[in-house]
Amino acid sequence: MKFTVLVLFLVAVVSGNEEDFRIIDSIIQEQSCIAVGGICTVAADCPKGHLAERQGLCPTQRKQGIDCCHGVSMKETRCLKHGGVCTKPEEYCNPSLVFDGATDCEGNLKCCIMTI
Secondary structure (H helix, E strand, C coil): CHHHHHHHHHHHHHHHHHHHHHHHHHCCCCHHHHCCCCEEEEHHHCCCCCECCCCCCCHHHHHHCEEEECCCCCCCCCCHHHCEEEECCCCCCCHHHECCCCCCCCCCCEEEECCC
């Protein structure tokens, strides 16, 4: 019984993530937001304090709740979308640049955020 409940829970979580990714991937990046260094995302999913000061920088999607954010959606858990790459555990990555929440680094790979 416990195993069945666990499996159902995991299926629901994975399905929820896929729906979140579908929504995130459908958002069009608009020039007015890009110009201020932001990304268009679901406003409710933008980390607290990271919405652009000026609202409406994603005008064609505003009715869908999309606005300009100076951060990555809190629902975005893919390494690549955070600017990272999946690396082997033995490859050095500064611990402060490891994204532990990555869901797309398979096996024992870790997500290392790349910086310029």
